[in-house]
Amino acid sequence: xxxxxxxxxxxxxxxxxxxxxxxxxxxxxxxxxxxxxxxxxxxxxxxxxxxxxxxxxxxxxxxxxxxxxxxxxxxxxxxxxxxxxxxxxxxxxxxxxxxxxxxxxxxxxxxxxxxxxxxxxxxxxxxxxxxxxxxxxxxxxxxxxxxxxxxxxxxxxxxxxxxxxxxxxxxxxxxxxxxxxxxxxxxxxxxxxxxxxxxxxxxxxxxxxxxxxxxxxxxxxxxxxxxxxxxxxxxxxxxxxxxxxxxxxxxxxxxxxxxxxxxxxxxxxxxxxxxxxxxxxxxxxxxxxxxxxxxxxxxxxxxxxxxxxxxxxxxxxxx
Numbered sequence: 001x002x003x004x005x006x007x008x009x010x011x012x013x014x015x016x017x018x019x020x021x022x023x024x025x026x027x028x029x030x031x032x033x034x035x036x037x038x039x040x041x042x043x044x045x046x047x048x049x050x051x052x053x054x055x056x057x058x059x060x061x062x063x064x065x066x067x068x069x070x071x072x073x074x075x076x077x078x079x080x081x082x083x084x085x086x087x088x089x090x091x092x093x094x095x096x097x098x099x100x101x102x103x104x105x106x107x108x109x110x111x112x113x114x115x116x117x118x119x120x121x122x123x124x125x126x127x128x129x130x131x132x133x134x135x136x137x138x139x140x141x142x143x144x145x146x147x148x149x150x151x152x153x154x155x156x157x158x159x160x161x162x163x164x165x166x167x168x169x170x171x172x173x174x175x176x177x178x179x180x181x182x183x184x185x186x187x188x189x190x191x192x193x194x195x196x197x198x199x200x201x202x203x204x205x206x207x208x209x210x211x212x213x214x215x216x217x218x219x220x221x222x223x224x225x226x227x228x229x230x231x232x233x234x235x236x237x238x239x240x241x242x243x244x245x246x247x248x249x250x251x252x253x254x255x256x257x258x259x260x261x262x263x264x265x266x267x268x269x270x271x272x273x274x275x276x277x278x279x280x281x282x283x284x285x286x287x288x289x290x291x292x293x294x295x296x297x298x299x300x301x302x303x304x305x306x307x308x309x310x311x312x313x314x315x316x317x318x319x
Contacts, residue, residue, distance in 0.1 A: 165201030
């Protein structure tokens with residue numbers, strides 16, 4: 001098989017490349033690529049222009065200010081990109097807040113003065129598009145058959161989870177489910193998140209598949225009364241989110257929601273799961289299912305016990 005030198009400029013792309021068996025062909029990655037864990041020898045090709053900030057509110061304000069000034073949040077290290085010498089670069093143009101902008105990637109490639117560098121641009125908004133992106137990356141790496149096999153395996157796992165969720169729904173109605181993408185301000189999960197909710201046996205509130213995440217005021221949130229709430233801020237690990245747990249009482253109608261009263265608020269790792277459009281989207285669905293139908297998916301609860309917790313109305317964490 002021909003070896004293709006590949007650089008991945010977002011975490012989901014790195015996970016796709018490695019899941020295709022092309023870890024040895026990886027010559028560069030983004031500063032946020034952290035899975036699989038053996039990436040220490042792969043050069044980092046990007047950096048953030050926004051430094052560490054103390055809260056989700058401060059991060060949101062900093063990002064909005066940069067975008068208002070037409071400044072890129074991330075940049076490519078051109079010298080390291082030249083040293084890496086990739087044949088293929090996998091990037092995205094879905095979200096300038098999530099990774100290096102597509103325009104900046106094209107500009108960097110132009111400065112390499114190489115006409116043979118192929119850019120694979122990912123733009124998934126739904127599950128079908130995630131599967132299609134995996135196939136396109138596989139084709140670019142000369143691993144089309146590996147791509148088909150991987151997608152078939154992922155689809156089969158999703159189908160089994162959906163079947164189990166439908167069995168659970170013979171006994172109970174679909175729980176209305178609100179997924180929270182950011183804490184302050186509160187943003188509701190969009191894109192493929194409503195699909196994950198439906199596959200897990202829930203009814204997604206506010207958004208439909210492929211919708212971008214809307215920002216809701218506390219008054220708008222007070223009009224909702226979800227059965228289940230899942231908080232998994234984009235880019236935040238579980239422990240990072242738990243540092244801001246008390247903020248939920250201020251930004252949500254905490255005491256009035258049925259999910260809070262019934263103890264069905266969950267906080268999950270939004271960095272490793274849910275927000276990455278790669279192979280671990282199926283693990284994200286497993287966590288979702290364990291939150292939406294805990295009794296029917298006890299095996300997933302055990303498997304992912306390090307990745308999410310339940311929070312009761314008094315802000316007590318249950319692991």
